[in-house]
Amino acid sequence: DFFFQLSQEKILKIMNMVKNKEVSIEGALHLAQKEVYAEKDSRDLLTGSQFNFIIYKYKHYRWQKRILQIDFNTKTIFNIEKGIIKKQFPFSQVKACEDTERRRFSIVFHGRQDYELEAVSLDDKRKITYLLSRVIQSNSYKRPAESCSGRPAECDVIHEGLLDLQQDTFTSTEWVK
DSSP: OTGGGSOHHHHHHHHHHHHTTSSOHHHHHHHHHHHHHHHSOHHHHHTTOEEEEEEEEEETTEEEEEEEEEETTTTEEEEEETTEEEEEEEGGGEEEEEEOSTTEEEEEETTSOOEEEEESSHHHHHHHHHHHHHHHHHHHHHOOOOOOTTOGGGSOOOOSSOOEEETTOSSSOEEEO
């Protein structure tokens, strides 16, 4: 199967390696598989994948053990406690991932409270933040720029952009987005 996805030149290269007894047939299959995955975009590799991590969530003045499941099939993040799904967050609600000290990190959501979590290891933390960055990146491609339409309480804070000074106020300086 992997050979059909490769270019002619790569197939010939691998076949010559088998012919010259540089690799076995199993090794050739393994090389073909590696070549196919190297050619694919990493976003394609994540599609249809599911990742589980043991994490700790701060609740009721103590750290509780949970499983954080990032599911690219359903495009949902699950918080699982003792085998029961406690919370689920669609990818579209993920706003940011903040890297804090040591193994701690926070997931920031649109319209929900932030999730402060702690990974079991630094390696797990790196993997989780990488996967979450892919989620956030896919959200930025799908979500057009949203306008506030007169409801500033529901809008995100603007960190960059132009502001206009409103001249008709005498008591204070007002800025309009």
